[in-house]
Amino acid sequence: MNSITSNTQLHSRLAACVATVALLTACASTPPPKAELAVGNAAVERATGPAAADAPVALALARDKMTRANTAYADKNYDLARQLAEEASADATLAEAEARDVRSTRALAEVREGLRQLKDEMVRK
Amino acid sequence: MNHTLITSAVLASLLLGACASTPAPPPALVDARASVNTAGTNPAVLTHAPLELKKATDSLTRANQMQDKGESQAAITSAAYVAQQQAKTAVAVAQAKSNDLAITGSDAERERARADMRTLEAQRAQTQTQIARQQTATAQQQTAVAVASANNAQAQSAQLMQQLAELQATQTERGMLVTLGDVLFEFGRAEVKPGAQMSLRKLADFLQQNPNRRILVEGHTDSVGSNDANNLLSRKRADAVDTALVAMGLDASRATTVGYGEDFPVADNLSDTNRALNRRVEVYISDSEKPVQSRR
Numbered sequence: 233m234n235s236i237t238s239n240t241q242l243h244s245r246l247a248a249c250v251a252t253v254a255l256l257t258a259c260a261s262t263p264p265p266k267a268e269l270a271v272g273n274a275a276v277e278r279a280t281g282p283a284a285a286d287a288p289v290a291l292a293l294a295r296d297k298m299t300r301a302n303t304a305y306a307d308k309n310y311d312l313a314r315q316l317a318e319e320a321s322a323d324a325t326l327a328e329a330e331a332r333d334v335r336s337t338r339a340l341a342e343v344r345e346g347l348r349q350l351k352d353e354m355v356r357k
Numbered sequence: 358m359n360h361t362l363i364t365s366a367v368l369a370s371l372l373l374g375a376c377a378s379t380p381a382p383p384p385a386l387v388d389a390r391a392s393v394n395t396a397g398t399n400p401a402v403l404t405h406a407p408l409e410l411k412k413a414t415d416s417l418t419r420a421n422q423m424q425d426k427g428e429s430q431a432a433i434t435s436a437a438y439v440a441q442q443q444a445k446t447a448v449a450v451a452q453a454k455s456n457d458l459a460i461t462g463s464d465a466e467r468e469r470a471r472a473d474m475r476t477l478e479a480q481r482a483q484t485q486t487q488i489a490r491q492q493t494a495t496a497q498q499q500t501a502v503a504v505a506s507a508n509n510a511q512a513q514s515a516q517l518m519q520q521l522a523e524l525q526a527t528q529t530e531r532g533m534l535v536t537l538g539d540v541l542f543e544f545g546r547a548e549v550k551p552g553a554q555m556s557l558r559k560l561a562d563f564l565q566q567n568p569n570r571r572i573l574v575e576g577h578t579d580s581v582g583s584n585d586a587n588n589l590l591s592r593k594r595a596d597a598v599d600t601a602l603v604a605m606g607l608d609a610s611r612a613t614t615v616g617y618g619e620d621f622p623v624a625d626n627l628s629d630t631n632r633a634l635n636r637r638v639e640v641y642i643s644d645s646e647k648p649v650q651s652r653r
Contacts, residue, residue: 318436
């Protein structure tokens with residue numbers, strides 16, 4: 233082997249090693265997603281009251297996902313735990329928003345009906 | 358050495374390959390891009406849920422960056438899912454706030470309608486009150502008239518009673534009866550004695566004050582003498598009373614005279630007293646404008 237071939241070989245080998253190490257390092261150093269899990273649990277808790285009656289399906293989805301997040305965390309599957317926790321958080325927030333939408337739609341319908349009846353009464357008089 | 362080189366080369370090419378050719382975005386990312394775009398062009402969302410929309414767009418940006426960096430399908434899918442849920446949240450929040458505004462608007466409308474109705478009712482109540490007042494006023498007037506009328510009638514009635522009492526009238530089925538007794542005539546004659554003037558005056562006054570009354574003057578005798586003579590005498594006495602009353606102002610058309618002779622005694626003819634009772638002139642006063650009913 234001449235010196236040029238050696239240099240090329242050396243560079244590719246170095247690059248491959250760095251890349252591999254980087255890859256391995258990336259996998260090994262995911263910290264436990266404590267914050268994400270806490271946020272997720274809190275979000276589901278918060279949504280439980282208001283959403284229970286008016287958006288039960290969305291709430292159930294959030295709760296189920298959070299259960300899986302907690303399991304993944306216990307299994308030290310931190311990437312999965314974080315993803316599930318973030319998704320559950322979004323699901324819980326959506327459940328709350330849906331419940332609010334359902335209630336407001338219902339309330340608006342009642343108010344409109346009341347107004348209609350009032351106007352009918354006026355016309356009759 | 359060849360093995361190490363090949364391994365590193367393969368590894369490098371894999372890495373380079375991964376970096377160089379970006380794989381197609383997972384379906385979740387495609388959906389998320391569409392959902393966030395829809396939310397971002399929804400005017401209600403822009404007005405009522407801008408913060409929620411920003412969260413969704415930020416999450417989508419993160420997912421897109423992960424896609425560009427070639428991160429794992431699972432990671433990109435998860436990030437995209439979060440973005441999509443957040444986009445849906447923005448829409449739901451916008452809808453809820455929009456409804457709330459509409460409720461407030463309806464509340465205002467309802468209050469206006471109620472106010473209108475109250476005004477209507479107030480006007481109606483006022484009209485009713487006015488009508489009621491008018492009715493009360495009318496009723497009061499009517500009552501006043503009725504009272505005055507009743508008082509008047511009562512006064513008249515009282516006066517009437519007094520007059521009739523002074524005339525010593527009695528009520529019969531044919532009307533009030535004033536009896537002019539025998540003492541008011543000369544025996545067997547038809548001239549009215551001066552002593553009768555007062556009674557006749559009272560009768561004339563009464564008839565003047567009660568202009569709608571009519572009289573029937575009946576002459577009666579006792580049974581002494583012939584029927585013909587008694588008929589004639591009784592008729593003459595009735596006429597004498599009539600003449601006297603007319604002289605006192607009575608309209609002749611209001612009086613009718615008749616002589617019944619001895620046909621209708623009021624007592625038996627067996628004593629002087631009773632015969633005197635039978636010798637009488639009866640003046641019947643009608644209760645109304647209709648003339649007094651005659652005996653036969």
